[in-house]
Amino acid sequence: MAPPESLPGAIGQQADGKARRLRLGSRFLLAAGLLVCTTVATGVFTVMALSRLTVTIDDTLRASDETTSTIARLAGGLEREDDALLLALDTRGTRVPLEAQRAEVDEALHALRSVATSEAETALADSLSRSIAAYRRAGDGIASAGDDPLALYRERANPLLRKAVIETGRLRALHFEAMGRVAAVAGEEARRATRIVFAIALAAFGISALIALHLARIVIRPLRALSHGADEIRRGNFGERLPVQPGDELGDLAETFNRMAEELASFRATNLGEVLRAKRTLEATLGALPDAVLLVDSQKRVVARNPAAQALLGEAGRLDELPIPDSAKREVERAIDEVQGSTPPVDLGSAIPLASSGEAQRFLPRMLHVPELFEGAGGAILVLSDVTELARVDEMRAELVAVASHELRTPLTTLRMTLLMLEEGAAALSDRQRELVSTSVLGAAQLASTIDEYLDLTRIEAGQLRLDREPIEPAALVRDAIARAATLAADSGVRLETAIPDRLPLVVGDGARLRLVLDNVLSNALKYTPWGGRVAIEAAEEDGAIRIGIADTGPGIPAEYSERVFEKFFRVEHHLPNRERGGRGAGIGLYLCREIVGLHGGTIRCDEAPGGSGTRFTVRIPIQFSP
Structure with a gap:
């Protein structure tokens, strides 16, 4: 029980009671509204600042590109105009190329005046225009003179051209300086916008912190008090109660908690006797069982056992401490993880030896899955049945x-x-x-x-079966088995379909034993295939092994019996009352097949045939096998 002052101090303080006049939903809505407003304000200002800065930068870059391109075009035009002048002076030919180049320079000069961004650029452009005009007058005067034109060009026109080129370079430098000043202004604008955004973000953070502190004061502390009360209920203290502050959801929650505690106390008072009676009944039932029964949880701990198990296995507290073979322990571990209970073993060969009452006895283990044993985790039941006399x-x-x-x-x-x-x-x-x-x-x-x-x-x-090993050609082995079964297939009205390659890699094994395996599986397929059906036989090399498949169109074997068909003396028709008997047989043929194939290092399995009708047996024999 919590001290009297702890829970009222956490939930029922007068100041908090006044603060909770609004419902919690309203207060959370207001807090969220403040956060949204500050976030939106920050975002809007940021977008506006970035937009303005982007426009400034775009305009500056566009003007810079136009001015730079125009200056470059003007400089190139002057060079080409000079080349055209020299050509005209040298050949005294037509002036058409010269006039065309002068028109291009005039166009570039006109464009330069239109993109000038300052008075200095405009003045320099006017000076450049005058220099170009002087250069052209000098060139025209040289063309009308009769003396050496090239010498006159070097003396009169070329210095004026150099002056125009120098003024073009000065104009380019002046433009770059102007762009630098614009970039500096843009940078300062960006820094100012950054400071403002940071200030707004800091203010938003401060508001968020204040809201969080407020919510912690009016919500977190009462919830902690509620958690403390729930912990008291978990310990069995159903007299725990919380003070109720009406007016908001926390008060409703405290009231609901108190009602729950009252109902739990009532339930405990009225049902404890029934629970105890059920527990005693279960213990008496387990104690009356002649078999040893243990319950193992998902952590491999022994959580329950009956007297027979205690007398047989002692006080071991964990699965790995039980005096049973490791194979049985692994089966218990698999049963813990299974969704369905494991099938009880019917082969007395699975019995394990244990000492009971000073004598060696044999017990048949059975493992059953227990779903959701503790807190959603599964477990397993281990049942040990005394089969000593049956084993004898x-x-x-x-x-x-x-x-x-x-x-x-x-x-x-x-x-x-x-x-x-x-x-x-x-x-x-x-x-x-x-x-x-x-x-x-x-x-x-x-x-x-x-x-x-x-x-x-x-x-x-x-354990005395020995194999006479020799190299065997699998394709020939399968074809011989098909030939031996041809008469039975014809008499049964069953069509044999084969897919056997001419040659397959050799395997090392006992040919007589492998012939017994193929004859047994093939005769079973023919035995259970109705008139007009078919049996398909195939062989192929696959993943370092020879795979032999035999599929029929008979009634098939249910999936729950696909492993049990290889057990000794097991026959499917004994477990399916409506299944037609398949003829004579003791139920040991497939058991022998599994053991023989296993001695060859291979596997045999039973599956549903392709198409969903019938059964397919698949035998795999490794190509490289050392016993």
């Missing part, structure tokens, strides 16, 4: 499959050899008998393939 049963199942598959291979091989020999001598059999023999041979081959798959499955689970 799974190991026994794997051993049984391995033993049964191994023991069945010898009699099955004998049976296949017998059937093949019988098929070779089928000429003596009836059509019905030959059909039965062919069906038996096909069934025995399918059974042998299934047994091989189960044997590969047990080798993969035991």
Whole structure:
């Protein structure tokens, strides 16, 4: 609770009460109006000063350009007139060029008088005109004389020409001096305008500072008092109240704050019991769960756990302190950032070993995303289910499959050899008998393939699958797979479309295993493609790898199952009640494909086929791969 004098001192001082006779909106409007007026005044004066200065400078530059150009034209005209005079004296020919040059000089001289900006320039222009007239009279006198004209020119006309040229230079210098004086006046005008603008800006700054101080006095301090009251409410002190000064928005805000505090106090009194009951119910529910459950926040802190988790994992306070494998910790971190909850694992191979009650047991981890756990940040729930007995049963199942598959291979091989020999001598059999023999041979081959798959499955689970590596030509590998599937495609009414280059870079791998991958994916595509559909097979080199794509026009695989199709014993039709069964199969083919491709350093993925209908499987095998 704040001291009694703090909040009234911040909000309810008598002087401030008188100052707040106007609503805050009116006072802010007045303050904004003052700022706008000072800003506009500063801008208007600045624009006027700059405009006046710009006009002065433009006029000066324009007059300077005209005068300078005229003087230059006059000087050039005198030179050309002198050249024309010499030519006329030398050849005693026509005077037409001379008269034309004199007309040009007269025109320049007339223009010079019209652009003169001072009496001195006008007087000098008149003197120049007289010098030019004297020069011309001398030239005309020389032309009428019969003696040596060039000597007379150097004696009489040339000195007068030099005088005119000197006066032209003096006129240019006089003009430059006048322009310098005009520039000095313009500079002084600019400095004066700058001082005035600075003074106006300083006055505007002073007014703004006074307005800011005024607003701080009548607004900021009451808002600080309100912030203090809100902080008291946050601490649970719902008895906090603010004094109300009616007449403006701050008084309305203080009154609203007091009503909120009263309602919060009432809510706390009536709902605290319900909150506590809900908390006890949640704790009892978590305590009754047989699985170990932990709640981890976005900072990787363990914020809640049930007794089973405490007994199994101890009192670790952070995710990185939990006695679980690093792979499980990374899955929890990914679940924290996910928008949707992660899919519960169904493969007992994901189980992790932990010690419970002094015995080694296996637990299957499940990570679920929790949105907006604390202050908008997400979290994750880690559930550890005891699957020790299930893991033992799974190991026994794997051993049984391995033993049964191994023991069945010898009699099955004998049976296949017998059937093949019988098929070779089928000429003596009836059509019905030959059909039965062919069906038996096909069934025995399918059974042998299934047994091989189960044997590969047990080798993969035991980490004993070895690859017979050799250089392989991928294009030939794909074409052979297409040839093997051609009969099944024809019987199924499915069209095969291929885009296979003649040659592709060699890869190093197990040809038999890769053939198994292609046969499995291609047979699945044919199995699920309806009559009249098509299967497209393509192969290409891409980013240092061989990419093989197989796309069908079947019903497709939902996006949520695009990763699970590679799980052991998973079949999509088991999860979609309306999906038509795709024939025989144990659900281990794609699992074997993923593991075999992974042993080659490659990847296999499932996506929607181009066009939005069907499924596309993409296999990537690196060209350069070292195991």
